[in-house]
Amino acid sequence: MTRHAWSERQQLCDELDRLGPDAPTLCEGWATRDLAAHLFVRDARPDLGIGAFLPLLGGRLQRERDKLAQGDYRALVTRVRAGAPAWNPVSRPRIDELANLVEFFVHHEDVRRAQPSWAPRDLAGNEQRALWAALRRTARLMFRKAGTGVVLVAPGVGRHSARLPDEHGTVVLRGTPAELVLFAYGRGDHADVQFEGQADDVVMLRQSKLGLG
Template sequence: MTRHALSERHLLCDELLRLGPDAPTKCDGWSTSDLAAHLVIREGRPDLAAGAWLPFLRDRLEREQSRMARGDYAALVERVRAGAPVWNPMHFEKVDEMANLVEYFVHHEDVRRAQPDWEPRELAGNLQHALWVAVRRSSRLMFRKSPTGIVLVAEGHGRHSAKLPDAHGTVVVRGTPAELVLYAYGRKDVARVELSGDADDIAALQAAELGIS
């Protein structure tokens, strides 16, 4: 089994160590140390991670994430590299690949693309295919707030209707699977995609909030 999620995890950790704890990321308001703390909490502290969805736990999550981010940065990154604890289903290879491929790919790019003079990576065909499968699977959720219809097109991989038109017409979003993933997950300012459709529809899509939040 090809473990793209594991590869992206290690590449992200290498980049986090190279840049240090105070580098910017594309996660709004987060430095590299904040991002590393988020990933440790996501996999190892479900009691805290629930604060992302439950307002009455949010303050506790933010306090603990901030505390972790201010600690030993190298040790924090190594906790990310070590992966999920054995009690977490994400510890197992198949679950890790399904649950973490997009998570670690997007966050790796969050770090890379926040730095000056970044360029897209040349990704292997099987990784692009895995990302295409992933973006099709999650597209309804990611584009649920779009006021337009959405058709995703990745040359060599196919096309996918992600959302039917609502208040506006349909916008076609073209790019590699990697860039489509980044666009769908709200990284519109750094995702290298081509949008085609009515100008008003494109403007409405660009103004919309995409992703999980």
């Protein structure tokens, strides 16, 4: 099977190595060292990951991430590059592809697009289709706080209703699957997408808090 998630992981680690520990990212408040620590915890300390959802455990998660971020950066990136440990089901290629494709694609772009010289990548068609399939699975969750109806259109790939309209109309969001994923995961200021709809509805969507938060 094609392992897009693994490829994105390796390319992201290449960027982390190239840029060093203090480069900016699109993740608010995080430099590259903080992002690497987040990814390591996600792979190797899922027991801490629950702190992202339970405030009582959030301090423990933050302390561990901070400790990792202030440690040996090169060693940390090497550990992220190696992937999840064998005991973690995510180490299996099929589960890795399902669980990590969007995670590593988005974070790869978080690093790339925070740099002044970034340019869009020309992703292969099969990776675009894999991103589209992943977006379809999560679109209703990602757009649940959108203030409008949302229809996603990836020309030549597909069309998907992400949210039904309520008091506002529907906005058609058009772009490649990669750019639509970035918009859906809260990177709208850095995503190359086009909007079709009433002006006030477009403004409402652009101002909506999207993603898992």
